[in-house]
Amino acid sequence: MPAAPDVPPAETTTETAAATDALEARIGDLRAAVRRAIANGDRQAARVLRSELRQAEEAWDEAVLGSGGPAHDVRRPLVPVRDQVHQALTLLGAPAAPKLIGSVYAAFFPGDIPGSRLTSLRRDEERSFRTAPYARPFYLCPALTADLLSPARGLLAVSTWPQAQRIVGPLSARADFLTAAIRVAEQAGRGPDGSGVQRLLWRFAANIPGATAGTVGTVDPAVLAEAARAELDVHRDADRHQRERAAERALAQLDDAGRLFGSRLHALRRTGSGNATDGENTR
Amino acid sequence: MTHDSALERLRGGAEPRNHDARTIAALTANPGCARRGIMDAAGVDKDAVARRLGFPAPFGQSQFAITRGNAFEAQVKADGCAELLTLLRDRLGLDVPEVAYDDLEVVAGNESRELRHARTRRLLERALSSGEGTLFDHPLLRLDIAGQPAYLEPDVIAFQLGGRFHIIEIKSFAVIDGQAEPEQVAAAARQSAVYVLALRRLLEELGAPAERVSHEVFLVCPENFSNRPTATPLDVRPQLAVLGRQLARLTRVEQIVGGLPDDLTFELEAEELPDAVRTVEARYAPECMASCEMAFFCRDEARACGGTGVLGKAVRDDLGGVDSIGTALALADGSLDPSPDLAETAERLRTAARLRREALTA
Known part of the structure; x- marks a missing residue:
C-alpha cells in the first residue's frame, strides 16, 4: 500500500504497529475465549468465537504482510x-x-x-x-x-x-x-x-x-x-x-x-x- | 467353579484376554503345547508375559498391511457390494434377484457386541425360516473358548447358494495365475474354519442342522497384479477337524490345571514369573515364531537345554522319545546305552552317524 504523500512514513509505521498490537491482543483474548468455551462444553459459542478469531487473524495478515499476497489466493471453491x-x-x-x-x-x-x-x-x-x-x-x-x-x-x-x-x-x-x-x-x-x-x-x-x-x-x-x-x-x-x-x-x-x-x-x-x-x- | 478360580489365579487377577479368529486359529498350530494351551485357556496376556520375561515378540500385523487390507475390502464392498455380486454371479451362479445386503456392523448407531450379536442371530433366524437375505456384512458370531465367549467377525456371509450359508473371506494378498502363497492361504483357511465353526454353533442353537453352513468358504483376493477381485473356493474340512479337536481339548483344561502346583500364577509383577512359566512344559517348534507371542522365550529355553524341537517338527518326530540333542548324539556315537524302547531309534542314529563318517572320510 503506497503511503499518502502528505503523511510522514515514520508515523505510518507507528500507526500500523499500534494497530497490529491491538490486533495481537485481540487474537490472544479470542484464543483464550475459544479455549474457555471448549472447556465449558459450549461448542456453539466456540464456533462463533473461532470465526471471529479467524477474521482477526486475517486482519493481522493484511496489516503485517499487506494485501494481495499469495496467502489470499488460497483456492476456495466457488460453491460451498x-x-x-x-x-x-x-x-x-x-x-x-x-x-x-x-x-x-x-x-x-x-x-x-x-x-x-x-x-x-x-x-x-x-x-x-x-x-x-x-x-x-x-x-x-x-x-x-x-x-x-x-x-x-x-x-x-x-x-x-x-x-x-x-x-x-x-x-x-x-x-x-x-x-x-x-x-x-x-x-x-x-x-x-x-x-x-x-x-x-x-x-x-x-x-x-x-x-x-x-x-x-x-x-x-x-x-x-x-x-x-x-x-x-x-x-x-x-x-x-x-x-x-x-x-x-x-x-x-x-x-x-x-x-x-x-x-x-x-x-x-x-x-x-x-x-x-x-x-x-x-x- | 474351582476350575474358574484356578484360571483366575493363573492370570494373577488380570482381566482375561479376548480371543479373535486369529488367536483361535493359532491354537490349532501347535496342539501339543501345554504352556500355550494353559495360558490361552486362562486368557493370560502372553504378549505382556513375554515382554516381562525379556523376550518381547516384535510382531503384530504391519500397519501397511492393515491399511491395504481395509482398502481392498472397502473396494470390493463399495456400491452395495457391486464387485462382490459380480464375482458371485460369474463364478458361482448366484441368481440376479439375490442382492439383499444387511449391514450388521452397526446397530442403530451402536456398536456394542451384545446388540450386534443379537441382531445377527435374529437376521439369521429369519433367513433360516423364510430364506430372506443374501449378503450379511460383518455379522458378529460367538464361540465359547474354554468357557469364555469370544466374539468373531467374518467379513461377509453369503447365503442362498442352494440354501446354504457360505463364509466369504476378503484378503488382500494376490492370487497370481491361480496360485497364492501357500502360507497365506493356509492362514486364511484356518481363520475361515473358525468362522464356519462359530456359524455352525449358532445355527445349532437356532435349531437348524449344522450342515447348512458349507465347509466350502470363498476367498476373495486381488487377481494377478491388478486390483480386480477374484473368488476361489476353499475346502476347510481339515482345518475344521483340527479346530474341533483342539477346542474340545481346551475345554478339558481342568485336567492340565489339576496337574499343576496350587500356587502357580503368571502374575506379571511376581518375582518368580520365569520359574512359573517354566513349570508348564512347552513344545517349541520353529513354526511357533509365526503365531505365538511366547515363541522367543520358548526358543531360548529349548536351545539352552538342547531340545530336539529347535531343529524342526520333522526331526523331533523322527527322534521320538529322545528329548535332547545331546542324548541323540550320545546314542549315535555309542557312548550311551539305549533303553529297550529307544533301541530302534538308537540303531537308526548309529547308521546315520556311520554314513556321515564314511561320506566325510571318503
Missing part, C-alpha cells in the same frame, strides 16, 4: 461443499456414499469436493436443523435403515426427497446402484465425454450384467442405461414395497428431526428390550 454434494446427489437421485458423490462431482462438475469436509458435514447439518428447523431450503441427511429407522452407515441423502427415497432396505443398495447408473449414463449421454466420465461409467458397467457390450475399455452410456434398467426391473417392486412400508412407519413414529436424521435412542431402547422390531416383522 453442501451445495456441491447437493448437486451430485440430485444427479444420482438416490442415497450415495461420499466416495461416489466425490467421483460424480469430479466427473460432471468443475472442481472437486474436498473429502475432509464431508465427514463433518452431516453433523453440522443435523445441528443446524435442530437449532433452527427448516431454516435452509434443503438439508443433507443420512439415509435411514428400513428396519430400525436409524442412520445408515456412510450414505447421504437430501432432505427434500420423499421419505421412501431416503430409506434403505436390504435391496436398496443394489437398486440405488442401478438407479445411479441410469442417471449417470443419461447425464453422460448429454454432455461431452471426459476421461473422468468414462472411468465413472466403467465403474458401473463392470458390475452390471450386459453393460459392457461394446469395445473393451469403453462404455456406451445407452447400453449401460439399458442393462441397468433391465436389472432394476427385477428388484424395483420388492425394494419399493420395503421402502414405502418403512416410510409409513417413519411418518407415524418419528418427529421432524427424526424423519430426517434418524432415531438413535429410540431404536436402541427397542432393540434392547429383546423383541423383534416392527421392521423385522413386517419385512
Whole structure:
C-alpha cells in the first residue's frame, strides 16, 4: 500500500504497529475465549468465537504482510461443499456414499469436493436443523435403515426427497446402484465425454450384467442405461414395497428431526428390550 | 467353579484376554503345547508375559498391511457390494434377484457386541425360516473358548447358494495365475474354519442342522497384479477337524490345571514369573515364531537345554522319545546305552552317524 504523500512514513509505521498490537491482543483474548468455551462444553459459542478469531487473524495478515499476497489466493471453491454434494446427489437421485458423490462431482462438475469436509458435514447439518428447523431450503441427511429407522452407515441423502427415497432396505443398495447408473449414463449421454466420465461409467458397467457390450475399455452410456434398467426391473417392486412400508412407519413414529436424521435412542431402547422390531416383522 | 478360580489365579487377577479368529486359529498350530494351551485357556496376556520375561515378540500385523487390507475390502464392498455380486454371479451362479445386503456392523448407531450379536442371530433366524437375505456384512458370531465367549467377525456371509450359508473371506494378498502363497492361504483357511465353526454353533442353537453352513468358504483376493477381485473356493474340512479337536481339548483344561502346583500364577509383577512359566512344559517348534507371542522365550529355553524341537517338527518326530540333542548324539556315537524302547531309534542314529563318517572320510 503506497503511503499518502502528505503523511510522514515514520508515523505510518507507528500507526500500523499500534494497530497490529491491538490486533495481537485481540487474537490472544479470542484464543483464550475459544479455549474457555471448549472447556465449558459450549461448542456453539466456540464456533462463533473461532470465526471471529479467524477474521482477526486475517486482519493481522493484511496489516503485517499487506494485501494481495499469495496467502489470499488460497483456492476456495466457488460453491460451498453442501451445495456441491447437493448437486451430485440430485444427479444420482438416490442415497450415495461420499466416495461416489466425490467421483460424480469430479466427473460432471468443475472442481472437486474436498473429502475432509464431508465427514463433518452431516453433523453440522443435523445441528443446524435442530437449532433452527427448516431454516435452509434443503438439508443433507443420512439415509435411514428400513428396519430400525436409524442412520445408515456412510450414505447421504437430501432432505427434500420423499421419505421412501431416503430409506434403505436390504435391496436398496443394489437398486440405488442401478438407479445411479441410469442417471449417470443419461447425464453422460448429454454432455461431452471426459476421461473422468468414462472411468465413472466403467465403474458401473463392470458390475452390471450386459453393460459392457461394446469395445473393451469403453462404455456406451445407452447400453449401460439399458442393462441397468433391465436389472432394476427385477428388484424395483420388492425394494419399493420395503421402502414405502418403512416410510409409513417413519411418518407415524418419528418427529421432524427424526424423519430426517434418524432415531438413535429410540431404536436402541427397542432393540434392547429383546423383541423383534416392527421392521423385522413386517419385512 | 474351582476350575474358574484356578484360571483366575493363573492370570494373577488380570482381566482375561479376548480371543479373535486369529488367536483361535493359532491354537490349532501347535496342539501339543501345554504352556500355550494353559495360558490361552486362562486368557493370560502372553504378549505382556513375554515382554516381562525379556523376550518381547516384535510382531503384530504391519500397519501397511492393515491399511491395504481395509482398502481392498472397502473396494470390493463399495456400491452395495457391486464387485462382490459380480464375482458371485460369474463364478458361482448366484441368481440376479439375490442382492439383499444387511449391514450388521452397526446397530442403530451402536456398536456394542451384545446388540450386534443379537441382531445377527435374529437376521439369521429369519433367513433360516423364510430364506430372506443374501449378503450379511460383518455379522458378529460367538464361540465359547474354554468357557469364555469370544466374539468373531467374518467379513461377509453369503447365503442362498442352494440354501446354504457360505463364509466369504476378503484378503488382500494376490492370487497370481491361480496360485497364492501357500502360507497365506493356509492362514486364511484356518481363520475361515473358525468362522464356519462359530456359524455352525449358532445355527445349532437356532435349531437348524449344522450342515447348512458349507465347509466350502470363498476367498476373495486381488487377481494377478491388478486390483480386480477374484473368488476361489476353499475346502476347510481339515482345518475344521483340527479346530474341533483342539477346542474340545481346551475345554478339558481342568485336567492340565489339576496337574499343576496350587500356587502357580503368571502374575506379571511376581518375582518368580520365569520359574512359573517354566513349570508348564512347552513344545517349541520353529513354526511357533509365526503365531505365538511366547515363541522367543520358548526358543531360548529349548536351545539352552538342547531340545530336539529347535531343529524342526520333522526331526523331533523322527527322534521320538529322545528329548535332547545331546542324548541323540550320545546314542549315535555309542557312548550311551539305549533303553529297550529307544533301541530302534538308537540303531537308526548309529547308521546315520556311520554314513556321515564314511561320506566325510571318503
